[in-house]
Amino acid sequence: MTHDGLPVELYIHAGSEADITGLRVLGPQLPAGSVLYADAAYTDYAFEDAWREAEQVCLLAERKSNSKRPHEPWQNFLIQHFRKGVETTISQITERFPKSIHAITAQGFALKLLLFVFTHTLAQLGA
Template sequence: MREQTITIYCFIDDFFHATGRKDDAHCKITDAELLTTALLSARFFYGNLHSAYGYMQAHHGVRHIDKSGFVRRLHRLQPQLLALFTALGRVIKELNCSCVYLIDSFPVPVCDNIPIPCCHLLESEAYRGKCVSKRRYFYGFRVQVVTTSDGVPVQFYIHAGSFADITAFKAMELDLPQDSQLYADAAYTCYEVEDLLAECEQIEFRCCRKSNSRRKDEPHRAFLKEHYRKRIETSFSGITGFFPKKIHAVTAQGFILKLILFIFAYTLTQVIE
C-alpha cells in the first residue's frame, strides 16, 4: 500500500509540474496530496475520504485540514482529475500495440425502484433505467467505459440511466488512434455510426450482430467479437469491487466525483500491478 501511495503521488505531482500548475502558498496540503488521498480512498477504503485522510496523516505526514475544506477543494480539482485520467489514457493507448479496444456500460444505482420518491439526490425520470442482464430497474447513472483488450480503462462517459447504450455512444467524444478495432455488444448496433467511424476516423467498429441483422458475420468474426466482449465484464467487476454497499454522497456532483475516483483508482491499479 505504501509503494502504491508513493507511485500515485509521484505521478500526480509530476503531471502538475509538467503542466505548470502551482499550489496556493496558504494551503496546508498540496493538490497532489489531496488527489492522492482521494484516489487512495477509492482504492483501499471504499470511497471513505475520512479513513484515507487518517492514513495519510499517520503514515505520510500530511497536515490536518477540516473535512469540509477538503471536500470543497476536491470538487474544485475535478477538472484536473479528469485531465490526469486523460493523460494516463493517452499513454496507455500509445503502448497498446494491438489497437484493440472494447466498449460496454454498467449501471450504478443511486437507489432501487421502491425508494425513488424519497430520493433527493436525483429528481428526474431520465435517471430511471433498466438493467436487462439482471432483469431489474434502477434509479441512477450508467457508465460507458472503453478499455484495452486487457481490460484497462482508457476513456469513460457517465450519463443518466435511461439512455440507451447507442444513444450515449453517439454523445460520447470517442478518442482512439486510427486503425483501431472497437468491439461492442449488439446494443451498440447502428450502421450509420459504423460507417461514419470507418470513413472519418479509420476505426473499425465491430458490434455483435443480432439475429435479424442485415450485416451477417462469418463464424470466425462472430467468435472474435464474443471473445473480446466478455473481457470487459471482468473490468466492471473490478471497478464495482471497490464500491461500498452504498456510495455516500450529498449531491449528484459528489456522486459522480466518487464514480470518477473509483474508475481512476482501478485504472491505476491495473497499470501499477
C-alpha cells in the same frame, strides 16, 4: 480499455438514455485502423458506416440473431473474446463499490465513480 484491462475513457449518463447515445457523445479519439468492439446495444448501421468512412475506425457491435447485417463467424468470435475482457474489467471495478454510494449531487456521485475507476487503474498498474 486497453488490452491489459486499464480504463482509457468513460462516459456517465442517465440510465434512461440508450447506450449508443453515450458512444456518440464520447467520440473516442482512436488511431486509424483501430477496431472498437461493442455489445448489441451499440448496433447502429449508419453510425458504423460513418465512423468507418470518416475516422477509419471499425465499430464491431455484437449482432442479434435477426440482424440485417450479420457478422462472419470469425468476427463473432473476436467480438465475444474482447467483450469478455471489458466485462471482466467492469466487474473488477464494481467489486470495489460499497453496498451503497451516498452522494448529494449528481456531480458528487460521478466523482465517486471516477475515483473507483482510478483506484482500479492504480491497482492494475501495481499488480
